[in-house]
Each structure stands twice: as structure tokens, then as C-alpha cells.
Amino acid sequence: xxxxxxxQTEISVVEKEDxxxxxxxxxxxxxxxxxxxxxxxxxxxxxxxxxxSFDEQNEISGRYSWNFQKSTSSFNFxxxxxxVVDSAVYFCALATGTASKLTFGTGTRLQxxx
Amino acid sequence: xxxxxxxxxxxxxxxxxxxxxRCDPISGHTALYWYRQSLGQGLEFLIYFQGNSxxxxxxxxxxxxxxxxxxxxxxxxxxxxxxxxxxxxxxCASSTRLTAGIYGYTFGSGTRLTVV
Numbered sequence: 001x002x003x004x005x006x007x008q009t010e011i012s013v014v015e016k017e018d019x020x021x022x023x024x025x026x027x028x029x030x031x032x033x034x035x036x037x038x039x040x041x042x043x044x045x046x047x048x049x050x051x052x053s054f055d056e057q058n059e060i061s062g063r064y065s066w067n068f069q070k071s072t073s074s075f076n077f078x079x080x081x082x083x084v085v086d087s088a089v090y091f092c093a094l095a096t097g098t099a100s101k102l103t104f105g106t107g108t109r110l111q112x113x114x
Numbered sequence: 115x116x117x118x119x120x121x122x123x124x125x126x127x128x129x130x131x132x133x134x135x136r137c138d139p140i141s142g143h144t145a146l147y148w149y150r151q152s153l154g155q156g157l158e159f160l161i162y163f164q165g166n167s168x169x170x171x172x173x174x175x176x177x178x179x180x181x182x183x184x185x186x187x188x189x190x191x192x193x194x195x196x197x198x199x200x201x202x203x204x205x206c207a208s209s210t211r212l213t214a215g216i217y218g219y220t221f222g223s224g225t226r227l228t229v230v
Contacts, residue, residue, distance in 0.1 A: 035218045043203065045221040091157065093218065101147060101170060102218060106156035 002027045004094050006105035013082050013112055021077040021108045023092030029053075034068065034075045035093040035102065045091070051075065082112045116140075118222035120206050126228045127196055135191040135225045139208030146189050147209075147219060148181060152202040160204075163189060164211070196229045203227070 003026040013019045025034065036048040049059065051068050059066045063080045079086055089109045093102040119138040127133050139146050148160040159173040163183045171181070178197075183189040193200055203226050207219035 033218075037218070037221075042223070043226075044223045045205070045207075047218050047220070050218055095218070101159050101162050102157075103159070104149075104157040 002029075002032075002094050002096060002103040004092050004103055004105035006090075006092055006108050008108045009106075010109040010111070013110070015083060015112055015114050016081050017112075018078060018080050019082050019110065019112075021079075021090050021092075021110065023075045023077065023105060025073050025075065025092070025094045027094060027096060029096040031096065033095045035095070036066070036075075036077050037091045037093060037104075039089040039091065039107070041088070048077075048090075079110075082110075084112050084114060086110060087112045118206055118208050118220050120204075120222035120225050122225060123223065124226045124228075126230060129198060129229055130195055132192065132194045133196055133227065135193075135204050135227070137189045137191070137206030137208075137222060139187065139189070139206070140220055141187075143208035143210050143220075144186065145209045145211060145219075146183060147207045148189070148191050149205045149207065150202045151205060151224070157205065160191070193227075196227075198229045201227055201229045 005024045032053045034051045038046045038048055049066055056068050065078045067076045089107045091107045092105045095102050121136045144165055146163040149157040150160055151157050161168055161171040161181050165186050166183050178194045181191045203224040205221055205224045207221045209219045
């Protein structure tokens with residue numbers, strides 16, 4: 001069985017602060033994919049990133065960066081110099097090799113204030 | 115279409131009534147998924163279609179829930195005899211078999227169902 005844990009229910013930061021959203025996953029499959037999605041107040045889920053289990057290289061995209069560590073089964077997401085527009089619920093998700101469905105964490109609500 | 119389209123965007127129904135929620139996936143996407151998001155909760159998997167067949171419907175919470183897909187395209191999620199605990203946002207997503215593992219899914223904006 002697969003499981004994704006996002007222990008942080010809600011995080012509040014002031015604009016320009018850096019913030020890290022934690023994600024811990026469980027799977028017995030050796031081939032799997034990890035995702036982050038953003039859900040702004042409008043409700044639509046927006047794909048942010050996908051990593052596969054064979055590629056532990058960290059990734060940076062603008063103010064966003066992701067740290068994938070198989071040793072700790074974690075796939076953490078950092079926003080540098082946060083902005084009010086980053087306020088949303090962020091979901092971490094896992095798919096196994098056949099990728100027939102995604103298993104989501106419960107999400108972390110990020111509130112960025114001025 | 116350009117994205118995943120869901121209708122209606124909002125639905126208020128009386129307890130005990132039946133409702134139908136519609137999902138129109140991206141053209142050419144063979145896989146279609148239904149998820150439910152209750153207030154303050156994560157996304158709960160309901161059912162997965164590959165083409166018109168549903169290899170995994172393990173997430174349907176009760177026999178009041180059913181779904182079908184026709185023509186490898188539009189899908190309808192039906193909830194019979196709605197209960198207040200059915201109130202949630204119902205999200206539909208689609209992908210090609212090739213992209214599910216690469217890009218995940220593309221989600222629609224959801225149908226917010228309120229049972230009063």
C-alpha cells in the first residue's frame with residue numbers, strides 16, 4: 001500500500017520569508033513517481049513537479065526547489081522569498097510504476113501575508 | 115477541449131435526491147479519474163477509467179455511487195439518495211497512459227456538491 005504524509009496542516013509566513021513544506025512517502029515499489037500540486041483558492045489543482053524514483057537530483061525552478069531523499073523517503077518543497085500569490089494548499093502525491101492512480105497527502109495550507 | 119471540463123460547477127440538492135456530475139476530459143486522454151475532496155481534507159480516490167472500462171473502482175464509498183464512461187470520453191458520476199456526508203468537491207482528472215507517470219494528471223475545476 002502507498003501512503004503520503006504531510007505533517008504540516010497549516011503554515012503562516014510573512015512575505016519574503018523562505019518556507020519548506022514537508023512530504024514523507026511510503027511504498028514498497030522500487031519504481032515510483034512523486035508529485036507536487038498547488039490548489040489556489042480557485043480550487044483547480046495545478047501540477048508543479050514530478051520526480052521519478054531513479055532520479056534523486058534536486059530541482060530548482062525559479063523560487064521553487066525540491067529536495068528528494070530516498071534514504072528518508074522524503075520529497076520536500078521549498079519556496080524562497082515567498083509571495084502572497086503563493087498562498088494555497090499544496091499537495092504531495094505518489095504514483096507507483098503502473099501509475100494507475102495518485103495517492104495524495106492531506107495537504108499543507110500555506111498563508112503568506114504582507 | 116483545452117482542459118478538463120466539469121459540470122455543474124456548483125450543485126445544491128436535497129437529501130435523498132439523485133445527482134449526476136459530468137466530466138469532459140482532454141481530447142485523446144484515455145485515462146480518467148474521479149476524486150473527492152471533503153472540506154479541509156485531502157483528495158480521496160473514487161474510480162479510475164481506462165477507455166470505457168473501470169479497472170479500479172475501489173474508492174467508491176457505497177453502492178449509492180456509480181460512474182460510467184462512454185465513447186472513451188465523457189464520464190458521469192451518479193450519486194443516488196444523496197446524504198449530507200456526500201457534500202464535497204468532486205474532482206475529475208485525465209491523462210494519457212504515457213503521461214500519468216510523467217506529468218500526473220490534468221484536473222478539472224471540480225463540482226462543489228452541497229446536500230441540504
